[in-house]
Amino acid sequence: MRKLIAVFTLALATVAFAPRPAAAQGGDCTRAYNQCLNDTWDLKGFQQTMADIECLSEYLGCVRRLL
Amino acid sequence: MRKSILLLALPVAVGVPILLVACAGDDVAAAGHRLIRGFEDRAVPVTCQAVDLGTEAPELLRGASDTSFVVLNAAERRITEYGDDLAALWSLEYEETGPAAIEGPESVTLLADTAVAVLARGGNRLVVLDRAGALIATEALGFIPAAVAATSNGELLITPMPLGDMPGTLMVRYRGGELEELPVPKRSYVDMTVNALGNILLVEALADGGAVAVHQFFAPRAFHVVPHIGGATVSPLRVPTPDVTAAAIDVVPRAPITDDQFDRILTPAVAMSMDRGRDEVYLVTRSGRDLGGQPERTVLRTDRRLELIAAYVPDVSFRKMAFLPRRRAAIVADDFDRFHLCPLNAIDRAD
Numbered sequence: 001m002r003k004l005i006a007v008f009t010l011a012l013a014t015v016a017f018a019p020r021p022a023a024a025q026g027g028d029c030t031r032a033y034n035q036c037l038n039d040t041w042d043l044k045g046f047q048q049t050m051a052d053i054e055c056l057s058e059y060l061g062c063v064r065r066l067l
Numbered sequence: 068m069r070k071s072i073l074l075l076a077l078p079v080a081v082g083v084p085i086l087l088v089a090c091a092g093d094d095v096a097a098a099g100h101r102l103i104r105g106f107e108d109r110a111v112p113v114t115c116q117a118v119d120l121g122t123e124a125p126e127l128l129r130g131a132s133d134t135s136f137v138v139l140n141a142a143e144r145r146i147t148e149y150g151d152d153l154a155a156l157w158s159l160e161y162e163e164t165g166p167a168a169i170e171g172p173e174s175v176t177l178l179a180d181t182a183v184a185v186l187a188r189g190g191n192r193l194v195v196l197d198r199a200g201a202l203i204a205t206e207a208l209g210f211i212p213a214a215v216a217a218t219s220n221g222e223l224l225i226t227p228m229p230l231g232d233m234p235g236t237l238m239v240r241y242r243g244g245e246l247e248e249l250p251v252p253k254r255s256y257v258d259m260t261v262n263a264l265g266n267i268l269l270v271e272a273l274a275d276g277g278a279v280a281v282h283q284f285f286a287p288r289a290f291h292v293v294p295h296i297g298g299a300t301v302s303p304l305r306v307p308t309p310d311v312t313a314a315a316i317d318v319v320p321r322a323p324i325t326d327d328q329f330d331r332i333l334t335p336a337v338a339m340s341m342d343r344g345r346d347e348v349y350l351v352t353r354s355g356r357d358l359g360g361q362p363e364r365t366v367l368r369t370d371r372r373l374e375l376i377a378a379y380v381p382d383v384s385f386r387k388m389a390f391l392p393r394r395r396a397a398i399v400a401d402d403f404d405r406f407h408l409c410p411l412n413a414i415d416r417a418d
Contacts, residue, residue, distance in 0.1 A: 026329030033260075034323065053230065057188050057211045060228045060263055061171060063324075064213075064283065067334055067386070 029062035100287060100316050103367075103375060106309035110354065110365060110378040115399065115407035118153055124404040128387040130340045131177045136389035136398055139175045139185070146175060146183055146196075151391040153398075153408075159183070159200035167202035169194050174214045176223075184223055186212035193225065193241060206241060210234045211263070216270040216278055222294060224278050226268040229253060237268050238280060240294055249299040251280065251290050258322040265319070269336045273371060274343040281306055281336040281350065281373075286317055288335075289373055306335045307367055307375045311355030330362065337364060340390035340397070346371045349390045349397065349411070358384050366397060366411060381409040 036055035040048050103109065126141035134151045147158040161169045170189025178184050182203055184195045193206040193215070211228040218224060223241040227234050237251040256262040268280040268290075281289040287306035292299050308316060312333060320328040338351040347370060354365040366379040366388070385399040385407070395412035 026324065027326035030323045030325065053211075056230065056260065056263065057171075057191075057228070059260065060211060060267070061173060061188055063264060063329075064173075064267065065386075067284070067329065067332075067337065 026063060026066050029059055029066060032062065033059035100313070101305040101307045101373070101375075102310045102313055103307050103378060104310050106311055106354070106365075106378060107356075110309075110380045111413045113366075113379045113381040113409050113411065115381050115383050115409040118398070118406050118408050120149060120153055120406050121155070122147065125387060125400050125406075126172055127175045128338075128389050128398070128400050129175055130389040130391070133342075133344055133392040136391065137175060137177055137183070139172055141172055144169075146185070148177065151394045157198050159196065159198060161185075161194075161196065161200055163189075166205065167194060167196060167200075168192075173212055176215050176217045178217045178223070179221060184215055184217065186215050186225065188212065193223070204244065206244070206246065208239070208246070210239075213267045214270050216272045218272045218276050218278065218294065219274060220276045220294075224249075224270050224272070224280075224292070224294070226251075226270050226280060227266075228263045229266045230259065230263060237266055237290075238270070238292060238299075240299070247298075249292060249294060249301070251292060251299075251301050254282075254286060254288075256319060260322050260324070261320060269339040271339050271341045271348065272343075273341070274346065279304070279339075279348055279371065279373070281339060283334060283336050285319055285333055286335070287333065291372070304373045306350065306352075306373055307369065308333065308335065308352065309355050309365060309378070312353060315355075337386050338388045340388055342390055342392040344392055347376065348373060349388070351386070351388050354380055361402060366409075368411065377411075377414050379409070379411050379413075381407070383407050383409070 040051040043051050122140050124142055125138045127139035129137050131137045135148050137148045139146050144161050148156045150156050163170050169185050169187045171187055172185050173188055174186040176184050182195055182197050191208050191211055195204040197203055210233045213226045213228045216224045225239045236248045237253055238249040240247045240249055253266050256265045265285045267283045270278050270280040272278045277293040287308045289304040289306050291302040315333040334353050336350050340349045350367045351364050354363045356363045361384045368377045369375050383401045385401045387400040388397050390397050396408050396410045399407050
């Protein structure tokens, strides 16, 4: 039983810490984009529009790099 | 002669829609898509060889000439041209601030034998440098830039990530310090982010002064563009896609785009490269299969009209590629930013 737990733990650690190529993390671009948009909430008018465009620009660049 | 088979599948359970499927010929389905039928049997497996260029983490990788390619390393702020023997030919270090600033590079191309052009998301700019890194020209583009190619006439063709009506078309020509929209039509999507992604084109110049531009996402569509005085002649092209990916054709994700949606969308052109001597286009797309938990990529070798010549499946997962015509091989950067050399010279699996 102890050996089984040890093997299971080792397998879990291997999966958890294995390097992940970025292709599986397209959703990270979306999350970063949403966070960026949230960060502009206190801006007003033209400043907010330009900040949102910058967020979109970063998002599009992120997606292109990951796909 | 094309053979047509019409299948009518009746619903077998309540709620199952009626499927009407028409299969016509080897290459073109009734819906007008250029499917590569029997892809899994036709694709040539390729064994790649790891190579060391003395640099890591390339941001951009692009074919330059028949015997060279260029690498932009954003971490080192360095642009280097390599010969197809993998030796560095020249290298420059660029700035991220000041008049010649390159921040957020999206695309790079060599311009004649003397300059390099870079599209930068920082400031939405075109920056042209000489090979010593001195500034030649900059241009505020007024739109988010996606890709750039240098024609044999010394003009730059630039494609945008369109935001609303900016710009009005999918290609802008830069020559003599002037920007001119060329009549490459947009596709329309409701959501702003999906619309931007769905209209990104990769572009490569042909030897005769024209260019081929291919949609990166969702729609297997492309254009042959021939710039001339006063505008351009633009012809639509269909991009070949493995039959395994047929279900993804024209699938449009819903914002916000989740990981699950990213895994299922069509990517007609993850990367693109040219053999100008043979007038052939090399497209990287998803094969529809899985490679070690990641989408497997295939390299489609086509003529200038995107008619398929051969399909290759390298044994590494990659998104960046430059074709080296003289070596009949592609230099690729894998998902961990390591370089590999992949021979692409067989026509079919019997070779």
